[in-house]
Amino acid sequence: SSGKRRVRKAVVSTQSTGEAVKSRFKSFNNYLQEQWKVQKTWAIPDSEFRELIIVDNINAVMQCYIELYEKYRDAKFTSNPGKYIEFTPADVEKLLLGFFDQ
Numbered sequence: 649s650s651g652k653r654r655v656r657k658a659v660v661s662t663q664s665t666g667e668a669v670k671s672r673f674k675s676f677n678n679y680l681q682e683q684w685k686v687q688k689t690w691a692i693p694d695s696e697f698r699e700l701i702i703v704d705n706i707n708a709v710m711q712c713y714i715e716l717y718e719k720y721r722d723a724k725f726t727s728n729p730g731k732y733i734e735f736t737p738a739d740v741e742k743l744l745l746g747f748f749d750q
Contacts, residue, residue: 669725672716673732680709680740687747698748705744713740 683705692698714737726732735743 666725669720669723670732673720673734676713676716677732677734680735680743684743684747690748692748702745702747705747706741709744710737710741713737 687705692701713735717733717737721729721733
C-alpha cells in the first residue's frame with residue numbers, strides 16, 4: 649500500500665549518520681502526526697470495517713518503526729535523543745488503535 653511505502657521511505661535508509669537518523673525519526677514523527685490529524689476526523693460506523701482499517705494501519709507502520717526504534721534507540725546519534733524519538737513502539741500502536749475512535 650502507499651501508506652506502507654511512505655512509512656518505509658521515512659524510516660529506511662542506507663545512511664547511518666547522525667543527521668540521517670535524525671531525519672528518519674523526524675520524517676516518521678511528521679508522518680504519524682499528519683495521519684493522526686487526518687484520520688481522527690474520519691468516522692467509520694461499521695465496526696468490522698473500522699477494525700480492518702486499524703489493522704492495516706498497524707501492519708503498515710509498526711514493522712518499519714520497530715526496526716528503526718530498535719536499531720537507534722541506544723545509539724549516540726544526538727545529544728538529545730528525546731527530541732527525535734518521540735514515541736516508543738507501544739505509543740505508536742496505542743495511537744494507531746485510537747484512530748476512528750467512536
